[in-house]
């Protein structure tokens with residue numbers, strides 16, 4: 669796991685963001701199982717006119733069937749939880765084991781003296797995004813504080829076409845700070861932790877592509893998270 673520390677860009681705190689990247693994360697047998705699961709899953713949503721379509725398709729899984737963000741006003745079918753199946757559970761268990769060891773070794777490394785609030789998540793949810801080609805995208809956003817708390821550790825597993833993830837400063841008066849672009853290759857893990865959701869917006873911009881790893885330039889991301897009950901989240905102050 670390669671860690672990149674982004675110092676705080678918020679003058680009210682010294683606590684910054686932590687980005688982790690790891691290549692070749694899944695062993696071949698698990699990769700092939702998951703690849704087939706991603707392609708054959710019948711539950712993708714987000715492309716029907718009545719749903720207010722988004723430029724990708726997606727599936728939300730939460731182990732206790734919680735809606736993605738209960739504090740949202742509307743209820744959209746695509747944010748309702750599907751039921752975990754054996755393959756997703758298998759992949760999640762594997763990712764949990766790898767994450768436990770990555771985070772433990774980061775925390776015990778005496779040389780990592782950066783100021784970061786590093787949460788060790790107990791994964792209980794997964795958002796699957798399917799980018800059918802380079803025209804599919806996700807606009808700059810942060811992951812909902814009401815569902816994951818202010819400093820979540822979000823773990824993204826990517827399959828298929830290599831795409832770029834952009835981080836841009838979140839607040840208008842932060843614009844003097846740099847944006848960052850990370851290449852996210854096939855079979856890799858991308859972690860956002862610490863103040864990454866408070867201080868940055870992340871996005872997957874559209875991309876023109878000349879080469880492909882999988883038919884039709886598809887990419888799948890599975891972002892594993894610890895979904896939190898509203899009672900577990902401190903009020904915003």
Ligand SMILES: O=C(O)CCC(=O)C(=O)O
Nearest residue numbers: 795797806824872889891
């Ligand atoms: O596809 C990705 O890697 C990013 C997905 C994302 O931004 C999200 O699920 O919030």
